[in-house]
Amino acid sequence: MNPLRKTDPDVARILRGEAKRQQDGLEMIASENYVSQAVFEALGSVLSNKYAEGYPGKRYYGGQEWTDAIESLAIDRAKALFGAEHANVQPHSGAAANLAAYMAVLNPGDTVLGMDLSHGGHLTHGASVTLPAKIYRFAHYKTEADGSIDYAKLERLANKEKPKLMLAGFSSYTRTIDYERFAAIARKAGAVPMMDMAHIAGLVAGRALLSPVPFFDIVTATTHKTLRGPRGGLILSTEAFADRIDKAVFPGTQGGPHMHTIAAKAVAFGEAATPGFRTYAKRILSNAKALEKEFRARGVVPVFGGTDNHMLLIDTVASYGISGRTAQDLLDGIGISVNKNVVPDDPRGPSDPSGIRLGVPAATTRGMRAPEMRRIAGWIDEVLRSGGDTSVAARAKREVKASCREFPIA
Ligand SMILES: *Cc1c(COP(=O)(O)O)cnc(C)c1O
Numbered sequence: 341m342n343p344l345r346k347t348d349p350d351v352a353r354i355l356r357g358e359a360k361r362q363q364d365g366l367e368m369i370a371s372e373n374y375v376s377q378a379v380f381e382a383l384g385s386v387l388s389n390k391y392a393e394g395y396p397g398k399r400y401y402g403g404q405e406w407t408d409a410i411e412s413l414a415i416d417r418a419k420a421l422f423g424a425e426h427a428n429v430q431p432h433s434g435a436a437a438n439l440a441a442y443m444a445v446l447n448p449g450d451t452v453l454g455m456d457l458s459h460g461g462h463l464t465h466g467a468s469v470t471l472p473a474k475i476y477r478f479a480h481y482k483t484e485a486d487g488s489i490d491y492a493k494l495e496r497l498a499n500k501e502k503p504k505l506m507l508a509g510f511s512s513y514t515r516t517i518d519y520e521r522f523a524a525i526a527r528k529a530g531a532v533p534m535m536d537m538a539h540i541a542g543l544v545a546g547r548a549l550l551s552p553v554p555f556f557d558i559v560t561a562t563t564h565k566t567l568r569g570p571r572g573g574l575i576l577s578t579e580a581f582a583d584r585i586d587k588a589v590f591p592g593t594q595g596g597p598h599m600h601t602i603a604a605k606a607v608a609f610g611e612a613a614t615p616g617f618r619t620y621a622k623r624i625l626s627n628a629k630a631l632e633k634e635f636r637a638r639g640v641v642p643v644f645g646g647t648d649n650h651m652l653l654i655d656t657v658a659s660y661g662i663s664g665r666t667a668q669d670l671l672d673g674i675g676i677s678v679n680k681n682v683v684p685d686d687p688r689g690p691s692d693p694s695g696i697r698l699g700v701p702a703a704t705t706r707g708m709r710a711p712e713m714r715r716i717a718g719w720i721d722e723v724l725r726s727g728g729d730t731s732v733a734a735r736a737k738r739e740v741k742a743s744c745r746e747f748p749i750a
Contacts, residue, residue, distance in 0.1 A: 362374070362749060363744065364741055364745075365675040365676070365740070365744065366675055366676045366677070366703060367677050368677060368678045368700070368702070369677050369697075369702070370511075370539065370697050370699020370700075371511070372677075372699075373542075373565060373566065373702050374705045375569060375570065376750070378611070379604045380604075382603040382604035382607045383600055383603075383604045387407065387599040387603050388598075388599070388600040391596045392407040392596060393590065396411050396412045410602060410603045414429040414603070414606035414609065415429055418574060418605075420613070421545050421609050422551065422553050423551065423553055423554070424553050424576035425579040425582070426576065426577045426578065426579055427574065428575040428585050428586055430590060430602065433562065433571065433572060435463075435464045436593060436594060437560040437575050437589075438465075438536060438560050439464070439471070439472060440585065441575055441588070442472055442475075442505065443588040443592050444581060444584040444585045444587070445504060445532050445581075445584070447504075448475050448476065449477060450503075451501055451505075452465075452466060452472075452478050452504070452506075453479050453501055453507065454466050454479075454506075454507035455483075455510055456480040457682065458682040458686050459480075459481075459482045459483045460483065460512045460513025460684075461507075461513075462538065465478070465480075465507055465536070479497070479501040479503065481497055483513065487646070488515065494525055495525045502529065502530065504530075504532065506522070506531040506533050506534065507534050508522050508533070508535045508536070509534075509535050509536025509537055509538065509560075510536075511539060512681050514644045514646065514647040514648060514651055515644050515647075519550065519556070522555075533558075534559070535552040535555070536561075537552055538560065539649070539650070539651070540649055541566060542566025542612065542620075542621060543625070543649060547621065548618070548622050548625050549649065557577060557581055558575065558576070558577045558585070559576040560573065560574070560575050562574070565701065566621070566650055568611070568612070568617075568620075568701070568705065569604060570608065571601070572598070572601050572605055574605070575589065620704065620705070623709065624701055624704045625650070626709075627703070627708065627713050628649065628650050628652065630709075630710040630713035630714060631714075631716065633714075634717035634721075635654070635717050638717065638721045640659045640721065642654055650699050652697070652699075653681060653695055653697050653698075654695055654697075654698065655683050655695045657688075657695070659724075660724040664681060664682075664688075664694055664695045668680045670723050671696075671724075674723055674733050674737040674740055675737055675740040675741055676720065676740060678720075679697055680693050680696055681693055681696055698720070707747050708743075712747070715743065719740060
């Protein structure tokens with residue numbers, strides 16, 4: 341076999357550049373992580389060559405002995421890992437999982453009640469620019485000034501909007517949702533309760549956070565965020581929704597499943613079931629707390645009043661007098677990747693919002709712990725406070741790189 345660096349040096353050079361960027365930079369984007377060698381091997385496997393429309397035992401093409409075996413294994417592992425009655429491992433991404441879940445429950449024009457985007461919800465929860473928002477009617481609930489959810493208010497809203505589906509789940513909300521109460525409100529209002537645990541699936545798998553699975557009829561997830569698997573989606577459901585979910589994924593919204601990705605999902609589910617992964621999930625929570633503590637010591641109070649999960653939202657306008665985009669650029673300059681993010685009812689637009697989101701899953705995978713979290717908060721705080729002082733940035737940049745060398749990506 342001819343290696344890539346011989347057959348296509350241009351692509352090989354770009355891949356080397358990205359590998360070096362990942363190795364030498366500090367990844368604080370809350371949705372990113374590093375997969376294991378085993379996950380990479382499954383992704384780069386012969387299953388990339390195979391078409392397998394349908395489901396195990398019910399395919400449209402021949403030659404499915406091994407594709408059936410790998411998808412059945414992935415399904416069984418997902419069900420066992422999350423204690424779910426049904427699992428569909430085919431969604432190409434979190435957005436695709438949500439689209440299929442909507443199709444399984446809703447008719448065009450039906451109402452969905454989800455979390456407001458600026459309060460932590462995701463684009464796929466009804467942002468006007470998305471396809472679901474053109475098919476269904478979305479209404480949104482918000483968080484309170486102290487970062488909590490007012491469930492009495494949520495219940496009144498549900499009774500007024502009469503949703504068919506009520507969506508818990510978030511991309512930048514950092515507190516705990518009362519699953520039992522949320523699902524009870526949904527059922528009472530005549531809605532199907534659904535949880536989008538895209539961000540926290542790994543924390544749930546690792547038993548660091550309460551599982552939403554017993555409370556919700558449908559739970560969607562990504563496999564590449566805290567779950568530390570390949571880029572992809574996952575839908576868990578009760579048996580009652582199994583058939584509708586499967587039909588909505590294929591043929592409803594997707595064609596052939598990506599069997600190499602499904603193999604890598606099986607590997608990731610296997611890894612997530614180990615004691616080592618439970619330790620990892622716990623460390624994510626303690627690292628996020630350590631990061632929060634150091635910011636507080638420096639006088640910076642995170643949005644929502646703190647964190648119960650793997651991320652922190654910082655209002656950079658309020659804390660440093662600079663926009664989220666300026667903060668992101670300053671941190672890029674010292675080798676720390678973050679994403680600019682809206683804060684609740686952000687008066688600024690999404691392209692230059694008021695805050696940044698910080699997440700610890702990737703740094704935790706590198707082996708970083710509380711002492712490193714304190715240093716990270718220190719670099720971020722000093723650089724954002726410095727008003728672009730180049731000597732502050734140069735020193736932070738050196739220290740970030742040295743720290744990354746000390747904690748190589750396995
Ligand atoms: C990341 C995310 C998604 C989308 O996942 P993709 O794989 O990027 O499509 C959906 N919902 C939530 C809550 C997310 O955080």
